[in-house]
Amino acid sequence: MRRNGPLALIFHVIFVIIMVAPILVVCLVAFTPEGYLSLPTNGFSLRWFRTIANYPEFIHAFWVSLGLGALSSFVALMFAVPAALSIARYRFRGRDALAALFLSPLMIPHVVLGIAFLRFFTSAGLGGSFAALIIAHVIIVFPFALRLTLAAATGMDLSVEMAAVSLGAGGWTLFRRVTLPLILPGVISGWALAFIQSFDDLTMTVFLAAPGTETLPVRMFLYIQDNIDPLVTSVSACVIAITMTALILLDRFYGLDRVLAGKGDTGR
Amino acid sequence: MTAVADTAPQSAARERGPRTPWALTAPALLLFVGVLLIPLAMTVMLSFHDWGQYKGIEPVFILKNWHEIATDPYYAEMFWRTFRIAILTTLLTAVLGAPEAYILNRMSGRWKSFFLLVILGPLLISVVARTLGWALLFGGNNGLVNKLLMSLGVIRAPIPFMFTETGMVVALAHVMMPFMVLSVWAALQRLDPQIENAAMSLGAGPVTIIRRIIMPQIMPGVLSGAIIVFSLSASAFATPAIIGGRRLKVAATLAYDEFLNTLNWPLGAAVATLLLVALILIVVGSNALIERRYAEVFR
Amino acid sequence: MAYLELDRVAKQFGAQTVVDDFSLAVGKGEFISFLGPSGCGKTTTLQMIAGFLDPTRGAIRLEGKDLTAIHPAKRGLGIVFQSYALFPHMSAAENVAFGLEMRNVPRAERAERVRAALAMVGLAGYEDRHPRRMSGGQQQRVALARALVIKPSVLLLDEPLSNLDAKLREDMQIELRQIQRTIGTTTILVTHDQNEAMSLSDRIVVMSQGRIEQIGTPEETYERPASAFVSQFLGKTNDFAATIDRTSAPARLVAGSWSAPAPAGFSGPVTVSVRPERIGFGDAGLAAKIVTRIFQGNHWLFQCESECGPAIVIRQNDGQTQPAEGETVRLAWRPEDMSVRAGAPA
Ligand SMILES: Nc1ncnc2c1ncn2[C@@H]1O[C@H](COP(=O)(O)OP(=O)(O)OP(=O)(O)O)[C@@H](O)[C@H]1O
Ligand SMILES: [Mg+2]
Numbered sequence: 022m023r024r025n026g027p028l029a030l031i032f033h034v035i036f037v038i039i040m041v042a043p044i045l046v047v048c049l050v051a052f053t054p055e056g057y058l059s060l061p062t063n064g065f066s067l068r069w070f071r072t073i074a075n076y077p078e079f080i081h082a083f084w085v086s087l088g089l090g091a092l093s094s095f096v097a098l099m100f101a102v103p104a105a106l107s108i109a110r111y112r113f114r115g116r117d118a119l120a121a122l123f124l125s126p127l128m129i130p131h132v133v134l135g136i137a138f139l140r141f142f143t144s145a146g147l148g149g150s151f152a153a154l155i156i157a158h159v160i161i162v163f164p165f166a167l168r169l170t171l172a173a174a175t176g177m178d179l180s181v182e183m184a185a186v187s188l189g190a191g192g193w194t195l196f197r198r199v200t201l202p203l204i205l206p207g208v209i210s211g212w213a214l215a216f217i218q219s220f221d222d223l224t225m226t227v228f229l230a231a232p233g234t235e236t237l238p239v240r241m242f243l244y245i246q247d248n249i250d251p252l253v254t255s256v257s258a259c260v261i262a263i264t265m266t267a268l269i270l271l272d273r274f275y276g277l278d279r280v281l282a283g284k285g286d287t288g289r
Numbered sequence: 290m291t292a293v294a295d296t297a298p299q300s301a302a303r304e305r306g307p308r309t310p311w312a313l314t315a316p317a318l319l320l321f322v323g324v325l326l327i328p329l330a331m332t333v334m335l336s337f338h339d340w341g342q343y344k345g346i347e348p349v350f351i352l353k354n355w356h357e358i359a360t361d362p363y364y365a366e367m368f369w370r371t372f373r374i375a376i377l378t379t380l381l382t383a384v385l386g387a388p389e390a391y392i393l394n395r396m397s398g399r400w401k402s403f404f405l406l407v408i409l410g411p412l413l414i415s416v417v418a419r420t421l422g423w424a425l426l427f428g429g430n431n432g433l434v435n436k437l438l439m440s441l442g443v444i445r446a447p448i449p450f451m452f453t454e455t456g457m458v459v460a461l462a463h464v465m466m467p468f469m470v471l472s473v474w475a476a477l478q479r480l481d482p483q484i485e486n487a488a489m490s491l492g493a494g495p496v497t498i499i500r501r502i503i504m505p506q507i508m509p510g511v512l513s514g515a516i517i518v519f520s521l522s523a524s525a526f527a528t529p530a531i532i533g534g535r536r537l538k539v540a541a542t543l544a545y546d547e548f549l550n551t552l553n554w555p556l557g558a559a560v561a562t563l564l565l566v567a568l569i570l571i572v573v574g575s576n577a578l579i580e581r582r583y584a585e586v587f588r
Numbered sequence: 589m590a591y592l593e594l595d596r597v598a599k600q601f602g603a604q605t606v607v608d609d610f611s612l613a614v615g616k617g618e619f620i621s622f623l624g625p626s627g628c629g630k631t632t633t634l635q636m637i638a639g640f641l642d643p644t645r646g647a648i649r650l651e652g653k654d655l656t657a658i659h660p661a662k663r664g665l666g667i668v669f670q671s672y673a674l675f676p677h678m679s680a681a682e683n684v685a686f687g688l689e690m691r692n693v694p695r696a697e698r699a700e701r702v703r704a705a706l707a708m709v710g711l712a713g714y715e716d717r718h719p720r721r722m723s724g725g726q727q728q729r730v731a732l733a734r735a736l737v738i739k740p741s742v743l744l745l746d747e748p749l750s751n752l753d754a755k756l757r758e759d760m761q762i763e764l765r766q767i768q769r770t771i772g773t774t775t776i777l778v779t780h781d782q783n784e785a786m787s788l789s790d791r792i793v794v795m796s797q798g799r800i801e802q803i804g805t806p807e808e809t810y811e812r813p814a815s816a817f818v819s820q821f822l823g824k825t826n827d828f829a830a831t832i833d834r835t836s837a838p839a840r841l842v843a844g845s846w847s848a849p850a851p852a853g854f855s856g857p858v859t860v861s862v863r864p865e866r867i868g869f870g871d872a873g874l875a876a877k878i879v880t881r882i883f884q885g886n887h888w889l890f891q892c893e894s895e896c897g898p899a900i901v902i903r904q905n906d907g908q909t910q911p912a913e914g915e916t917v918r919l920a921w922r923p924e925d926m927s928v929r930a931g932a933p934a
Binding site: 024025029030032033036037039040041042043044045046047050058099100101103104106107108110111113116119122123125126128129130131132133136137138139140141144156157159160163217220221223224227228238241242245246249253254257260261264265267268272 | 321325331406407410414420425531568572
Binding site: 178180181183184185186187188189190191194198199202203 | 638640660661662665666669670671673674676677686690731734735738
């Protein structure tokens with residue numbers, strides 16, 4: 022394959038700058054020493070990171086997001102792992118329809134999901150509750166959990182399981198001692214990707230969250246609606262840092278290209 | 290969606306009864322029926338209910354909301370704006386994303402994975418944070434973008450970005466760009482690495498190679514990326530809400546307003562249902578078209 | 589009474605019959621090979637014995653008890669897979685210990701048996717290695733130890749050596765045979781390598797397209813192939829078209845200028861099948877011209893054009909001068925070195 026020409030490289034550089042600029046500018050503004058939005062031209066300051074401490078609702082929202090992401094991804098996997106094993110290994114009537122159903126939250130706009138869940142949980146008397154958030158998030162992260170688990174289950178050497186069976190393992194023992202360890206990288210990556218999706222979701226959650234169950238994106242969004250000041254940039258910078266850490270871990274652990282291929286045609 | 294490969298081998302443990310696969314999927318199936326299909330059905334139902342400022346939601350079956358959407362030009366304008374923004378965003382991502390994917394693919398190993406990370410990584414970073422970045426860059430008439438464009442002599446007077454469709458399209462294109470690059474990238478991976486050399490050996494120049502050899506082969510990738518970008522842009526919420534503010538409404542932000550500000554749930558449900566149906570029709574329809582047109586490339 | 593018995597076993601996948609009418613009686617301690625080309629149903633048969641597939645028809649019995657009703661986890665058979673199927677997340681010792689754990693063997697005894705099993709396959713000292721850090725041959729040995737440590741009633745091997753290089757494969761063949769002799773486990777080996785089947789087995793089951801072509805000792809299947817398929821599949825062979833000449837008394841078997849007293853029970857066109865190493869160059873016999881002569885170290889290989897079509901001859905390199913290319917020769921063999929089948933060659 023031939024190398025890129027100078028024109029292509031110029032295009033590439035501009036492209037990358039545009040892709041990075043908005044993220045970079047948020048992180049830079051977060052370090053401003055001024056009391057208003059500005060680039061930190063007169064030295065860096067952590068004052069706006071310290072200011073976060075004076076806004077307990079941001080801190081609370083962070084913990085809500087964290088718990089929600091961790092829990093809903095875990096619950097989604099409890100459902101997704103058996104489903105993935107079944108879809109990966111059996112040919113049965115309705116298999117394709119089931120797979121399409123399980124991936125459908127990717128196709129449905131999150132506004133529509135938010136409205137549907139709001140209506141549903143309000144009639145069920147669960148409006149604004151943390152339980153409702155968990156259930157709703159289980160649905161939206163399910164496709165991500167399913168895909169990566171499915172990829173692992175499909176790629177698994179079935180004769181390893183047969184060997185275990187021939188040695189006397191069966192049922193739960195077989196799953197716990199052989200099947201699960203073999204698909205574990207896929208399961209963990211599925212969890213991580215699901216977590217990020219849940220942690221980032223605004224569109225659906227903004228319909229469901231009530232004061233007390235507001236997630237960080239919802240809190241940030243509502244704050245931005247009123248005014249944009251350096252505080253929200255420092256909070257954003259923290260969120261970006263957390264996501265980047267998760268991203269790098271995911272890359273080390275599983276390979277980001279594989280994870281993102283699983284995210285291929287996704288929704289928000 | 291072709292996530293499930295057609296390669297299901299038979300069961301490993303042993304040939305089991307036909308009920309095993311269903312037993313394994315039953316919990317997830319129940320979950321989806323219980324808390325996805327039923328709520329969606331309830332939403333469709335809701336769009337036929339009546340609502341009044343003082344009486345609230347009345348569970349009757351009327352076409353009032355649908356009639357209002359069909360006749361009030363406000364909704365036609367709003368939907369037209371929604372889809373116009375989505376189409377422009379899709380075009381922008383295709384025009385910039387496809388060449389970038391091609392350039393990326395021609396880079397050598399380490400640079401390739403580094404820039405892939407830089408370009409695809411934002412996919413996982415909070416949309417609120419990314420849009421906030423654009424709001425900062427646009428920031429009024431003397432925002433960074435305007436300053437830069439004017440100092441480069443590209444424009445003479447500042448362009449208003451905040452609270453305009455232009456701003457929305459730019460920010461949305463940034464948010465959606467990774468999907469397009471990823472999709473074209475996937476198509477490029479299927480290309481025979483020797484194919485350009487083959488074309489060259491037959492006497493084709495660089496432009497001809499791109500136009501006659503590369504483009505036709507990555508077109509399915511561009512188109513499937515376009516479908517993703519279009520449907521996500523048409524239903525986007527965070528970016529239009531932050532850049533567009535309270536004045537410039539799209540379908541998603543309108544539905545949000547009806548639900549959480551006006552509290553006219555039935556009307557909001559009708560807007561959402563219409564958005565869902567329109568998107569499903571467009572996505573399924575164009576998918577079918579593309580697959581028919583490019584059947585031989587997909588094979 | 590047979591130890592392991594397959595009684596008219598058949599397997600269908602949908603409309604396709606993959607194994608049909610498969611009957612075999614295996615004696616205790618016997619080493620049996622299933623030999624046949626790719627796709628002939630060897631693995632399928634083995635998996636039915638192992639219990640991963642259920643026969644469509646027929647019965648499989650172990651010591652007279654019906655096996656088909658027993659779950660594979662309870663059959664107590666040892667299996668070595670072509671891919672070895674080692675547990676990648678467990679060390680060699682943990683792999684071998686797994687089956688004992690499932691049988692609730694006490695910890696101390698388990699450790700002792702694992703150590704002994706690994707020592708038996710020559711892997712003493714490799715207890716803590718993980719499969720990924722072992723060579724193909726070592727992985728193969730772990731798989732064997734894992735299958736043997738549970739003292740299986742039958743050892744099933746599905747092409748266990750096919751992933752090894754030629755030299756290692758030979759070493760493992762010898763080792764496998766020695767281990768099997770020592771512990772006397774009834775063994776079934778699936779292979780499509782005729783040399784492997786010959787050198788290891790007490791008896792060979794030659795299969796083709798889901799059916800048994802012949803069951804016999806290596807000598808029997810080689811010297812007296814029951815069908816054209818068997819003779820072709822087990823090494824090189826020459827099939828000459830011949831006729832029974834009844835005009836002379838006693839009747840004679842004639843192939844071109846070669847003839848011999850006719851064996852009883854044949855009439856009309858027959859096929860005479862002779863191994864290339866059993867043909868000699870003589871003064872009388874089938875007229876042939878040598879087309880190519882290839883030197884292969886310990887032997888010479890001649891490709892000839894005879895009166896009855898192409899022929900291959902192998903001669904030991906015993907220092908004698910050999911005919912040159914283009915020379916005309918006579919091909920001759922002893923009647924006891926040939927096998928005769930009814931019908932013309934395929
Ligand atoms: N699950 C299945 N469904 C349908 N057909 C199958 C299945 N498993 C095997 N077959 C078919 O059965 C035939 C025999 O397969 P089998 O694996 O037993 O062959 P084999 O003799 O072991 O071949 P090889 O030497 O290549 O391993 C093949 O034609 C194969 O395509
Ligand atoms: Mg096989």
